[in-house]
Amino acid sequence: MEILITRGIEAWLLPPGGLLLLIALGLILLRHRRSAVALLLIALISLAVFSLPVTGKALMRQLEIYPALAAQDFRRAPAQAIVVLAGGRYADAPEYGGDTVSTYSLERLRYGVWLHKQTGLPLLLTGGDPFNEGSSEASLMRKVLLEDYHIEAWTEDASTTTAGNAFLSKHLLEEKNIDTVYLVTSAWHMRRAVRIFEQAGLRVIPAPTHFLSLENTRVPPLLNWLPQAHALEKSNLALHELLGDVWYRLRY
Numbered sequence: 609m610e611i612l613i614t615r616g617i618e619a620w621l622l623p624p625g626g627l628l629l630l631i632a633l634g635l636i637l638l639r640h641r642r643s644a645v646a647l648l649l650i651a652l653i654s655l656a657v658f659s660l661p662v663t664g665k666a667l668m669r670q671l672e673i674y675p676a677l678a679a680q681d682f683r684r685a686p687a688q689a690i691v692v693l694a695g696g697r698y699a700d701a702p703e704y705g706g707d708t709v710s711t712y713s714l715e716r717l718r719y720g721v722w723l724h725k726q727t728g729l730p731l732l733l734t735g736g737d738p739f740n741e742g743s744s745e746a747s748l749m750r751k752v753l754l755e756d757y758h759i760e761a762w763t764e765d766a767s768t769t770t771a772g773n774a775f776l777s778k779h780l781l782e783e784k785n786i787d788t789v790y791l792v793t794s795a796w797h798m799r800r801a802v803r804i805f806e807q808a809g810l811r812v813i814p815a816p817t818h819f820l821s822l823e824n825t826r827v828p829p830l831l832n833w834l835p836q837a838h839a840l841e842k843s844n845l846a847l848h849e850l851l852g853d854v855w856y857r858l859r860y
Contacts, residue, residue, distance in 0.1 A: 659835035664842030668821035694735020694745035
């Protein structure tokens with residue numbers, strides 16, 4: 609229930625939901641012309657700004673503060689395991705005959721496998737089933753790991769949030785006398801993830817993947833100033849993380 613409430617609040621705070629609310633409020637206040645025009649202008653300008661690739665990239669740069677690991681970093685770092693955070697599912701995938709991992713989960717899993725092959729360290733996959741869909745995200749990642757990469761891994765499949773990932777992973781790793789890990793997640797999610805995993809009591813070596821601020825760096829610069837649906841999605845994702853970061857600071 610908590611996650612449904614959280615997602616509902618986010619949907620109406622972040623674009624495009626928040627902008628639709630402004631438009632609706634502006635229409636309701638049409639009798640008060642100045643207020644209505646001001647709200648409609650704010651919504652229109654915000655929609656335009658958040659739809660620009662340059663805005664999405666600028667927001668992402670605020671989040672992607674941890675650089676990619678260099679070869680010398682992971683070879684000498686004293687980690688004891690690799691923790692890979694789930695990033696959602698691809699539900700009812702017709703080509704696979706059922707649920708499988710989402711794009712974000714697969715990107716993180718693939719990088720976790722790469723690190724595993726470089727270091728030989730064990731993998732812990734963490735992610736539950738927040739909407740009671742029948743299988744945890746960690747179990748879906750484990751299935752891909754076994755079938756496609758022929759690698760075994762530990763799983764933590766009870767968590768439904770990043771905080772849950774952290775505290776439940778800490779409990780599992782503590783039983784194995786592990787206190788230092790490579791943490792694998794998307795670069796834009798790493799800032800919040802590192803903070804909460806450290807609060808849970810683990811020593812963290814950030815191992816980010818998929819840097820959205822670096823996407824489309826070779827396109828003509830003019831295209832970064834043209835509204836695009838993908839840029840609006842990127843802005844939404846960045847604002848979600850920034851809002852989540854504030855919430856985690858207050859709650860934890």
